[in-house]
Amino acid sequence: MSEPLLQFGPEIWTADGPVTSFHGFPYSTRMAVIRLSDGSLFVWSPVALSDPLRSAVEALGPVRHIVSPNALHHLFLLEWQSGFPAARLYATPRLRRKRKDLTVDAELGEAAAPDWADDIDQVVMHGSFALTEVVFYHRTSHTALFADLVQNFSHDWFKGWRGFLARRGGIVAPCPGAPKDWRASFLNRGSARASLDKILA
Numbered sequence: 001m002s003e004p005l006l007q008f009g010p011e012i013w014t015a016d017g018p019v020t021s022f023h024g025f026p027y028s029t030r031m032a033v034i035r036l037s038d039g040s041l042f043v044w045s046p047v048a049l050s051d052p053l054r055s056a057v058e059a060l061g062p063v064r065h066i067v068s069p070n071a072l073h074h075l076f077l078l079e080w081q082s083g084f085p086a087a088r089l090y091a092t093p094r095l096r097r098k099r100k101d102l103t104v105d106a107e108l109g110e111a112a113a114p115d116w117a118d119d120i121d122q123v124v125m126h127g128s129f130a131l132t133e134v135v136f137y138h139r140t141s142h143t144a145l146f147a148d149l150v151q152n153f154s155h156d157w158f159k160g161w162r163g164f165l166a167r168r169g170g171i172v173a174p175c176p177g178a179p180k181d182w183r184a185s186f187l188n189r190g191s192a193r194a195s196l197d198k199i200l201a
């Protein structure tokens with residue numbers, strides 16, 4: 001069996017979860033774990049929590065922050081929250097409204113939370129009426145974390161008409177990027193541009 005956690009860079013790991021269905025499309029799932037300077041773990045967009053994954057994460061340090069970057073990434077938050085009751089859950093205001101059954105400890109804002117500001121920066125990608133995502137940047141590994149804002153599926157991941165739509169949607173190699181339908185929802189171009197400038201900086 002493969003290792004549940006893969007080291008991606010210094011103090012950052014990824015884990016792949018089972019494929020999940022989104023509007024009938026099979027979506028692979030991947031999370032990231034960052035170990036902060038104080039030794040605690042920042043868990044970004046958690047995938048399904050298996051026993052091997054739990055053991056591997058616990059071996060890295062205590063889970064203190066469970067973070068959902070947008071209102072779509074919420075499927076496994078509850079099991080992580082139950083599994084790690086000492087951790088705080090951070091989510092966007094929209095997810096808090098959507099999942100009233102979850103106890104969101106803090107909403108993600110324009111500035112990095114003091115708990116991780118030394119290690120991780122964050123920018124809210126504004127300007128879309130459809131979806132707002134918070135983009136993170138881990139300084140130690142020089143890694144930017146995008147969830148749905150930038151998608152890059154292998155060429156043969158989606159089959160048949162789904163493959164046709166995915167290629168047209170601009171989320172398949174060798175032409176990955178922001179999905180075209182989401183891109184079209186950024187009607188407030190000024191806000192989007194300001195957020196993008198911050199991300200690029």
Ligand SMILES: [Fe+2]
Nearest residue numbers: 072073147148
């Ligand atoms: Fe996603």
